[in-house]
Amino acid sequence: MSDPNASAAAAAPETVEAETFQGADLPPQPGSEKPRSLWSDAWRELRTSKIFIISAILIFIFLIMTVFPQLLTFGKDPYTCDLKLSRMGPSSAAWFGYDNNGCDVYTRTIYGAKASIMVGIFATGFTMLLGGFVGVMAGFFGGWIDSILSRLTDIFFGIPLLLGGILVLSSFPSSENTNLYQEVGKVVLALGILGWTSMTRIMRSSVIQVRNADFVVAARALGATSGRVIRKHVVPNSLAPLIVVATISLGGYIGAEATLSFLGLGLQPPVISWGTMINDAQPYIRVAPFMLFFPAFFLSVAVLSFIMLGDAVREALDPKLR
């Protein structure tokens, strides 16, 4: 991570500030002469990558499902069900058929995106902030702080994600009146408490690589405080691996939420998510496999698109792969 482009990225804002300070009447520099940063290089690379475009379009569609589900369901309500239609197969009226309670599977699948995607985004945000913070502290300060934080990480790393999630969730049972956001918060907490360790390990090793780079030594020699060095120089230059892993694990958390809901511990009805739909469909797999197939398909495509996005970002950010 100590390649010249990256260090230029950190130095660039400083020099621009200095220029405007000295003479505000200077004409703006043409963009081609400015050294391009790692991030703008990566963006150029990404725009031409087929995998990136495909996964970005898919993720955009999932975000629409999350924010405006009614746009895609033609105004149908996921809680309007008719028992007469129970387990009827796909038809032109209901593309994905009806579930056990006679609810439209298509409408419920679209509405199910919200809880699943929200768990993925918040769990990733939580682990990135907590794991990133611990990793920066351990990597930057080293010494006994590193020893303590690393042992702490080892302790949490030893507990498998699913096991810990089950333990936390079975201690916080849901009642009838917990709403969507409480339910999501509970699952995010369960995944986040054990998920931050991998982020910490990655951030720590990439901070250690940057810590002794020349531009950090120079900033310190100029009298910058530790806080400023971390904010302006260390974090921007060690963030790339964390972002790659975060994108990929976003897909992983969506899958983990579905697994926990499938075990009957994650999100609980009436909250709709792909995991709860699969859990509901499971006893009827012999007579109505479509009930399980469609939510499982959407779930897999969502996970797949985040993994593909992560792969594309990794390729764009790694100068060795260019």
Next chain:
Amino acid sequence: MGRYTIRRLLQMIPVIIGTTFIIYAMVWALPGDPFAGKCGDRPCPASYVAEMRNKFNLDDPLPVQYGKYLVNLVQGNFGESFSGRTVWSEIAQAFPVTFRLALIAILIEIVIGISAGVLAALNRAGFWDNLILITTLIVISIPVFVIGFLAQFTFGIKLGWFPPTVGPNATVYELILPAFVLASLSLAYVARLMRGNLAENLRADYVRTATSKGLSRRRVIGRHAVRNSLIPVVTFIGADFGALLGGAIVTEGIFNIRGIGGLLYLSIRTREGATVVGVVTVLVLVFLLVNLLVDILYGAIDPRIRYE
């Protein structure tokens, strides 16, 4: 080597204590009544609750409770469940089944994963390479429980090639289908890892040297390139064995296997705290020991790595 092993073993002690403490705290100290539903529809009689609270030291402060548990644990006493069975006997009964399942899964990973990776690397950007890359990506994206249901439905029920559920004896034949499901995710990773390593090694100087010495292509690939590419794959598979033992909850649930995962899931649902803590402790111990073993083996396979 010996000193390295001893140092690693000593470093494991605080990690084991920390991990078991967290598990213990999660099981016993989080909100929720441990006796809810223990006595059928009625609430438990006060005398029963008092006796059980005394037996499991629930009235002591948490560190004291944990200290007492740890003292028993060091003496090899894993405690008793609410019904009075020793936790150790339950673990001893379930462990062999899970061990067999994980062993078959590892064999599948090694045979299929490595050959798929070699095939893909030798056909770089060809038909097989693309096919393997796309299939592994799909397998990585589909959650294990969905793969489990699809496999059970297709091969167990529709085609009838394998029994859809596993009986109490858990024969090898019954375990093949669950083992495939359990192995699927790691299989995809092994194939990709092997492909990446071999493709990189095929461009290495020593392979060019071997070819220019006049060795046959088969010998260059088999003797030089594949052997060197196996090193990271072996570490991955080793570390995976520890993870498979604990990660079998979902697979064991779908196929009704009475192993460690099933035992753990059941005891979490019925709030058998002592069993949960005992099983997780054993799993974490196995996980840490296997990782240590893999690290030591790593030095044995790759002479460039030396532990002082």
